[in-house]
């Protein structure tokens with residue numbers, strides 16, 4: 001049985017948060033789909049509001065505090081990512097953008113990503129396409145075709161209505177497809193890993209390699 005790690009990032013600020021509610025439903029649908037296909041799934045849900053101060057400190061100092069470092073490693077080391085933001089002023093909110101700004105460049109290359117958003121009006125659903133998707137394109141992630149937007153009328157008593165449930169299921173299937181196409185993730189990249197041969201660094205590349 002293949003083990004898969006799924007990271008879920010929610011940038012909702014309210015408590016309770018409709019963004020977190022959507023993130024949880026996307027996570028459950030993706031987990032169920034991967035399990036149905038024979039994988040074992042480890043879910044890691046990150047509520048960014050808990051790390052808001054750490055994210056700002058990271059932006060100011062260039063270094064993540066320990067708790068945020070752990071979150072970054074979890075997100076960048078996962079097989080797939082579900083990233084959900086509330087729409088603020090017709091775009092992602094500042095916390096969502098700041099979190100992805102502090103990741104090392106290249107840490108989400110080729111990573112399957114499902115994007116979602118909540119908003120006060122369905123008229124802003126295309127913010128997913130003109131703001132969130134281009135950001136992940138810049139990070140060279142692989143964003144699945146179905147992006148899931150939930151407006152207030154898509155919920156009744158905290159339950160997704162039929163149309164939203166259908167979009168969640170479709171997006172989850174697409175994310176599972178992308179995850180399955182790849183070998184299991186080997187965890188976060190080591191920022192201190194030697195990428196150059198040591199002898200080459202010493203200018204002695206003709207020496208036999210040390211075994």
Ligand SMILES: Cc1cc2nc3c(=O)[nH]c(=O)nc-3n(C[C@H](O)[C@H](O)[C@H](O)COP(=O)(O)O)c2cc1C
Pocket residue numbers: 011012013014015016017018019020086087088089090091118119120121122124
């Ligand atoms: C500062 C601010 C700006 C907002 N701007 C928009 C907007 O442009 N379009 C929209 O549809 N909703 C907008 N909203 C509404 C939120 O996107 C919506 O309430 C969201 O679901 C809140 O998510 P949460 O419950 O997870 O905090 C805005 C809310 C705030 C607080």
